[in-house]
Amino acid sequence: MSQAIKKVVAEFLQEAGKKDRDIVVLCSDSRGSGAFGPYAEELPEQFVEVGIAEQNLVGISAGLASCGKRPFAVSPASFLSTRSMEQAKVDVAYSNTNVKLLGISGGVSYGALGMTHHSATDIADMASIPGMRVYLPSDGPQAKCLMKELVKDTDPAYVRYGRNAVEDVYEEGNVPFVMDRATTVREGKDLTIIACGEMVWQAKKAAEQLESEGIHARVLDMYCIKPFDGEAVRKAAEETGAILTVEEHTAYGGLGSLVAQLTAREHPTRVRSLALPDAPVVTGTTPEIFKHYGLDAEGIAKAARELVG
């Protein structure tokens, strides 16, 4: 089945909001993009529209949180992670307010709209802030598990997901989810492909292809970028001897860097990283962009063959 994570998240918060009047969703002229239209209709008293003002969005959320509300601030990941970065740092993370930042239309979801609309640095931006957790769910069912945890806890977090429908990696109701632990999507001994967000499904497809060629790839879903599951990476390094990371993000300060740092320290291993370039990405639809940079199943399988061959 394929579904957009944004719909799953918005529907989850609509249900949760009906039971907990302290849940508040804030949008910056982004309710349509975030699929929060129905939420705003049903729970107008728990919805705040701030207009096109991302800094204000996050600042107001922090104020609400400091008075006991449980705000979810929704804006395109590109603007949320850069325009309101100082509010995220000072008013949310440093002040430890219970604000959840929902970065919608993340990565290269916006295709041909270009660099202003892509969030290719948000993992680095947000993970570098002390006290900010960072999550990139890979599909709808997993996003729901994650939201169940986030709606309960009281610490800051940034969640990034895409705009378009994505294939389910997991089965609804049967998601192998443990908070802040990478999910093993499949076992393997020849190498480990570590991916996050939409890249997990591509990695899974690649592993299926590789399997038919006799290469047994383990696939890890590192939806929890921070806190990072270093133990899963160390085990992968020990047991499979080679790691390929895949992310819809620049190589600077992303998943690949985190994996390389950890393996260098704990178990030096061959690590290869597939990522977006250190440049504005090529113009195209999201699938065209993925293909261009080898961030699709085919590109991942090719890099994996090179790594183990």
Next chain:
Amino acid sequence: MEAQEWTRLAKKAVDIREEVVKMIYRAKTGHIGGDLSETDILVDLYYRQMNVSPENQKDENRDRFVLSKGHSVEALYAVLADKGYFPKKDLETYSQYGSKFIGHPNNKIPGIEMNSGSLGHGLSVGVGMALAGKMDKRPYRVYVVLGDGECGEGSVWEAAMAGSQYGLDNLTAFVDRNRLQISGTTEQVMHQDSAEERWASYGWNVLSIPGNDLYSIDDAVDLAKHTKGKPTVIVANTTKGCGISFIENKAAWHHKVPSEAEYQEALKELAERRATL
């Protein structure tokens, strides 16, 4: 402006609208509402008021233009192609794989001064351009087009303060006051009334005009040129989607793509308009 000149510009405005509709229909993406709303402003600036052309694009004294509401780039592409900055045929690549014609302004494209797309940047950049002009005693003028929803960004008002602080009478900002943004009317989403009083209180010369009327636009730009000691803002009271009846004044048409039937209907309406000129 003479009646004959008005007719020339009015025909250009139809040409530009037609090109916008074609580009967006072909690529199945684009911000049609904001394109059609700003078209008359671009036409007056590019075909009459600004001293810009492919020949003078490196001239330090050329006027500067910044499309701060960068999502409305298709109308700007159509104008620049028509003025000869690049072949019209290039527009066929708009939003296609590998094209440099993306969905927002990019200064790799001849005629585009500044990248935009993230709202709330252009006026600050315009202030910088106007300041540089003052520092170097250059005669050029700077024009910035803002969206009314965009004025929700605090940075617009930081730039507004700086513009009057430095007495930038070489700077003219347009607010495309179409009263709509993505989620609905500006007054529902984040009110902007009275835009005129706000800008006046920030120390700007304020002109409020019917924003799709070429005579009014042209007169306002002339007045701005003759205003000394402060920047001018032209609050252009436009119609979002102007020129195509079923697109006009509907929030949903912010970035909707016409169906085949709507496309034909849009072209028909534009042809009818041309026939009256």
